[in-house]
Amino acid sequence: DAGVIQSPRHEVTEMGQEVTLRCKPISGHNSLFWYRQTMMRGLELLIYFNNNVPIDDSGMPEDRFSAKMPNASFSTLKIQPSEPRDSAVYFCASSLGGQGDGYTFGSGTRLTVV
Amino acid sequence: SQQGEEDPQALSIQEGENATMNCSYKTSINNLQWYRQNSGRGLVHLILIRSNEREKHSGRLRVTLDTSKKSSSLLITASRAADTASYFCATSNPGNMLTFGGGTRLMVKP
Numbered sequence A: 001d002a003g004v005i006q007s008p009r010h011e012v013t014e015m016g017q018e019v020t021l022r023c024k025p026i027s028g029h030n031s032l033f034w035y036r037q038t039m040m041r042g043l044e045l046l047i048y049f050n051n052n053v054p055i056d057d058s059g060m061p062e063d064r065f066s067a068k069m070p071n072a073s074f075s076t077l078k079i080q081p082s083e084p085r086d087s088a089v090y091f092c093a094s095s096l097g098g099q100g101d102g103y104t105f106g107s108g109t110r111l112t113v114v
Numbered sequence B: 001s002q003q004g005e006e007d008p009q010a011l012s013i014q015e016g017e018n019a020t021m022n023c024s025y026k027t028s029i030n031n032l033q034w035y036r037q038n039s040g041r042g043l044v045h046l047i048l049i050r051s052n053e054r055e056k057h058s059g060r061l062r063v064t065l066d067t068s069k070k071s072s073s074l075l076i077t078a079s080r081a082a083d084t085a086s087y088f089c090a091t092s093n094p095g096n097m098l099t100f101g102g103g104t105r106l107m108v109k110p
Helices: none
Strands: A005-007 A010-013 A020-024 A031-038 A042-050 A053-056 A063-071 A074-079 A088-095 A108-114 B003-008 B009-015 B019-025 B033-037 B041-051 B055-058 B063-064 B070-075 B085-092 B098-100 B104-109
Touching: A005 A088, A010 A020, A020 A088, A020 A108, A031 A074, A042 A063, A042 A074, A042 B098, A053 A063, A074 A088, B003 B085, B009 B019, B019 B085, B019 B104, B033 B063, B033 B070, B041 B055, B041 B063, B041 B070, B070 B085
Parallel strands: A010 A108, B009 B104
Antiparallel strands: A005 A020, A020 A074, A031 A042, A031 A088, A042 A053, A063 A074, A088 A108, B003 B019, B019 B070, B033 B041, B033 B085, B055 B063, B063 B070, B085 B098, B085 B104
Protein backbone atom coordinates (compact mmCIF):
# COMPACT_ATOMS: atom_id res chain seq x y z
CA ASP A 1 0.00 0.00 0.00
CA ALA A 2 1.30 3.46 -0.88
CA GLY A 3 0.02 4.91 2.36
CA VAL A 4 -2.14 8.01 2.70
CA ILE A 5 -1.69 10.14 -0.39
CA GLN A 6 -2.19 13.89 -0.32
CA SER A 7 -2.07 16.39 -3.12
CA PRO A 8 -0.74 18.85 -3.85
CA ARG A 9 2.42 18.79 -1.68
CA HIS A 10 2.74 22.54 -1.91
CA GLU A 11 0.21 25.21 -2.78
CA VAL A 12 0.78 28.93 -3.06
CA THR A 13 -2.29 31.01 -3.74
CA GLU A 14 -3.46 34.56 -3.51
CA MET A 15 -5.82 35.75 -0.81
CA GLY A 16 -9.42 35.32 -1.87
CA GLN A 17 -8.81 32.32 -4.11
CA GLU A 18 -10.38 28.94 -3.59
CA VAL A 19 -8.07 26.15 -2.45
CA THR A 20 -8.84 22.43 -2.62
CA LEU A 21 -6.73 19.86 -0.84
CA ARG A 22 -7.09 16.17 -1.66
CA CYS A 23 -6.58 12.96 0.24
CA LYS A 24 -6.67 9.28 -0.60
CA PRO A 25 -6.77 7.16 2.57
CA ILE A 26 -5.38 3.67 2.94
CA SER A 27 -7.67 1.10 1.38
CA GLY A 28 -9.80 -0.55 4.04
CA HIS A 29 -9.44 2.22 6.59
CA ASN A 30 -12.87 3.51 7.58
CA SER A 31 -11.85 6.62 9.52
CA LEU A 32 -10.37 9.75 8.00
CA PHE A 33 -9.10 12.86 9.73
CA TRP A 34 -8.00 16.31 8.58
CA TYR A 35 -5.47 18.14 10.77
CA ARG A 36 -3.84 21.53 10.49
CA GLN A 37 -0.36 22.21 11.87
CA THR A 38 1.09 25.64 12.64
CA MET A 39 3.90 26.78 14.89
CA MET A 40 1.53 28.81 17.01
CA ARG A 41 -1.30 26.31 17.48
CA GLY A 42 0.36 22.94 16.91
CA LEU A 43 -1.73 20.11 15.48
CA GLU A 44 -5.46 20.86 15.38
CA LEU A 45 -8.13 18.36 14.38
CA LEU A 46 -10.40 19.98 11.82
CA ILE A 47 -12.85 17.22 10.94
CA TYR A 48 -13.31 13.48 11.35
CA PHE A 49 -15.15 11.08 9.02
CA ASN A 50 -16.23 7.56 9.85
CA ASN A 51 -17.50 5.39 6.99
CA ASN A 52 -17.59 8.52 4.79
CA VAL A 53 -19.90 10.36 7.20
CA PRO A 54 -18.69 13.51 9.00
CA ILE A 55 -18.75 12.72 12.72
CA ASP A 56 -17.16 15.79 14.27
CA ASP A 57 -16.45 19.05 12.46
CA SER A 58 -16.20 21.22 15.55
CA GLY A 59 -12.58 22.00 14.70
CA MET A 60 -13.37 23.58 11.36
CA PRO A 61 -12.37 27.22 11.91
CA GLU A 62 -15.20 28.93 10.09
CA ASP A 63 -17.64 28.67 7.23
CA ARG A 64 -14.88 29.26 4.72
CA PHE A 65 -13.74 25.70 5.38
CA SER A 66 -15.63 22.68 4.09
CA ALA A 67 -14.77 19.00 3.75
CA LYS A 68 -16.33 16.16 1.83
CA MET A 69 -15.83 12.44 1.55
CA PRO A 70 -17.86 11.26 -1.45
CA ASN A 71 -16.53 7.70 -1.21
CA ALA A 72 -14.22 5.55 0.88
CA SER A 73 -11.17 6.36 -1.21
CA PHE A 74 -11.28 10.13 -1.52
CA SER A 75 -11.72 13.25 0.57
CA THR A 76 -11.33 16.96 -0.06
CA LEU A 77 -10.81 19.97 2.17
CA LYS A 78 -11.81 23.24 0.58
CA ILE A 79 -11.09 26.79 1.69
CA GLN A 80 -13.09 29.52 -0.01
CA PRO A 81 -12.08 32.31 0.11
CA SER A 82 -8.58 31.73 1.43
CA GLU A 83 -6.86 34.15 3.79
CA PRO A 84 -3.18 34.56 4.80
CA ARG A 85 -3.95 33.18 8.27
CA ASP A 86 -4.91 29.87 6.64
CA SER A 87 -1.25 29.31 5.79
CA ALA A 88 -0.27 26.03 7.45
CA VAL A 89 0.52 22.42 6.75
CA TYR A 90 -2.64 20.38 6.32
CA PHE A 91 -2.46 16.68 7.09
CA CYS A 92 -4.85 13.90 6.26
CA ALA A 93 -4.74 10.69 8.31
CA SER A 94 -6.67 7.45 8.20
CA SER A 95 -7.17 4.53 10.56
CA LEU A 96 -9.13 1.31 10.85
CA GLY A 97 -11.29 3.04 13.41
CA GLY A 98 -10.84 0.59 16.22
CA GLN A 99 -9.58 1.51 19.66
CA GLY A 100 -6.34 -0.27 19.13
CA ASP A 101 -5.20 1.40 15.98
CA GLY A 102 -2.82 4.22 15.30
CA TYR A 103 -3.28 6.73 12.56
CA THR A 104 -1.39 6.72 9.29
CA PHE A 105 -0.59 10.24 8.17
CA GLY A 106 -0.02 11.57 4.70
CA SER A 107 2.95 13.77 3.90
CA GLY A 108 0.84 16.90 4.16
CA THR A 109 0.07 19.89 1.97
CA ARG A 110 1.98 23.05 2.75
CA LEU A 111 -0.38 25.92 1.99
CA THR A 112 0.82 29.49 1.64
CA VAL A 113 -1.73 32.23 1.11
CA VAL A 114 -0.19 35.52 0.06
CA SER B 1 -7.25 22.80 22.45
CA GLN B 2 -4.42 20.46 23.27
CA GLN B 3 -5.08 17.52 25.55
CA GLY B 4 -1.51 16.37 25.94
CA GLU B 5 1.35 18.58 26.93
CA GLU B 6 4.90 17.38 26.39
CA ASP B 7 7.83 18.18 28.56
CA PRO B 8 10.46 19.29 27.79
CA GLN B 9 9.68 21.32 24.69
CA ALA B 10 13.21 20.76 23.45
CA LEU B 11 15.92 18.25 24.34
CA SER B 12 19.50 18.02 23.14
CA ILE B 13 21.63 14.97 23.92
CA GLN B 14 24.70 13.14 22.66
CA GLU B 15 24.48 10.02 20.58
CA GLY B 16 24.35 6.97 22.79
CA GLU B 17 22.56 8.70 25.64
CA ASN B 18 18.96 7.98 26.61
CA ALA B 19 16.20 10.48 25.88
CA THR B 20 13.15 10.79 28.08
CA MET B 21 10.08 12.78 27.13
CA ASN B 22 7.01 13.24 29.28
CA CYS B 23 3.39 13.86 28.48
CA SER B 24 0.55 15.00 30.71
CA TYR B 25 -3.12 15.01 29.84
CA LYS B 26 -6.35 16.15 31.40
CA THR B 27 -9.28 13.85 30.70
CA SER B 28 -9.97 10.12 30.66
CA ILE B 29 -8.50 8.24 27.74
CA ASN B 30 -8.88 4.93 25.91
CA ASN B 31 -5.27 4.84 24.87
CA LEU B 32 -2.24 7.08 24.47
CA GLN B 33 -0.05 7.07 21.41
CA TRP B 34 3.36 8.46 20.54
CA TYR B 35 4.26 9.79 17.12
CA ARG B 36 7.42 11.03 15.51
CA GLN B 37 7.72 13.79 12.93
CA ASN B 38 10.80 14.53 10.92
CA SER B 39 11.16 18.07 9.65
CA GLY B 40 8.85 18.72 6.72
CA ARG B 41 7.24 15.28 6.88
CA GLY B 42 4.08 13.68 8.19
CA LEU B 43 3.71 12.02 11.56
CA VAL B 44 4.68 8.39 12.01
CA HIS B 45 3.00 6.19 14.60
CA LEU B 46 5.52 4.74 17.05
CA ILE B 47 3.66 2.98 19.83
CA LEU B 48 0.25 2.74 21.48
CA ILE B 49 -0.42 2.00 25.12
CA ARG B 50 -3.91 1.20 26.36
CA SER B 51 -5.40 2.72 29.48
CA ASN B 52 -5.17 -0.62 31.31
CA GLU B 53 -1.48 -1.06 30.49
CA ARG B 54 1.38 0.40 32.50
CA GLU B 55 4.41 -0.21 30.32
CA LYS B 56 5.16 -1.19 26.77
CA HIS B 57 8.32 -1.80 24.78
CA SER B 58 9.12 -1.65 21.09
CA GLY B 59 12.76 -1.97 20.10
CA ARG B 60 14.62 0.93 21.72
CA LEU B 61 11.37 2.56 22.80
CA ARG B 62 9.83 2.20 26.23
CA VAL B 63 6.53 3.84 27.11
CA THR B 64 4.96 4.07 30.54
CA LEU B 65 1.49 5.20 31.47
CA ASP B 66 0.26 6.34 34.88
CA THR B 67 -3.47 6.95 34.64
CA SER B 68 -3.67 8.11 38.26
CA LYS B 69 -1.31 10.95 37.44
CA LYS B 70 -2.56 11.32 33.88
CA SER B 71 0.94 11.13 32.54
CA SER B 72 3.08 9.10 30.19
CA SER B 73 6.75 8.95 29.33
CA LEU B 74 8.64 7.89 26.23
CA LEU B 75 12.19 6.64 26.68
CA ILE B 76 14.50 6.20 23.72
CA THR B 77 17.54 4.19 24.71
CA ALA B 78 20.96 4.39 23.07
CA SER B 79 19.91 7.34 20.92
CA ARG B 80 21.21 7.83 17.40
CA ALA B 81 21.56 10.94 15.27
CA ALA B 82 18.74 9.56 13.12
CA ASP B 83 16.39 9.85 16.13
CA THR B 84 16.49 13.64 15.73
CA ALA B 85 12.86 14.65 15.23
CA SER B 86 9.82 16.02 17.03
CA TYR B 87 7.90 13.58 19.21
CA PHE B 88 4.23 13.98 19.99
CA CYS B 89 1.94 12.26 22.41
CA ALA B 90 -1.71 11.91 21.50
CA THR B 91 -4.66 10.79 23.56
CA SER B 92 -7.56 8.82 22.16
CA ASN B 93 -11.11 9.36 23.37
CA PRO B 94 -13.96 6.86 23.06
CA GLY B 95 -14.72 8.19 19.59
CA ASN B 96 -11.19 7.31 18.43
CA MET B 97 -10.34 10.93 17.89
CA LEU B 98 -6.74 11.79 18.67
CA THR B 99 -5.77 15.03 20.38
CA PHE B 100 -2.10 15.92 20.09
CA GLY B 101 0.24 17.73 22.42
CA GLY B 102 2.68 20.42 21.41
CA GLY B 103 5.58 18.02 20.94
CA THR B 104 9.17 17.68 22.11
CA ARG B 105 11.95 18.59 19.69
CA LEU B 106 14.77 16.11 20.15
CA MET B 107 18.22 16.73 18.79
CA VAL B 108 20.78 13.93 18.99
CA LYS B 109 24.28 15.13 18.34
CA PRO B 110 26.71 12.72 16.68
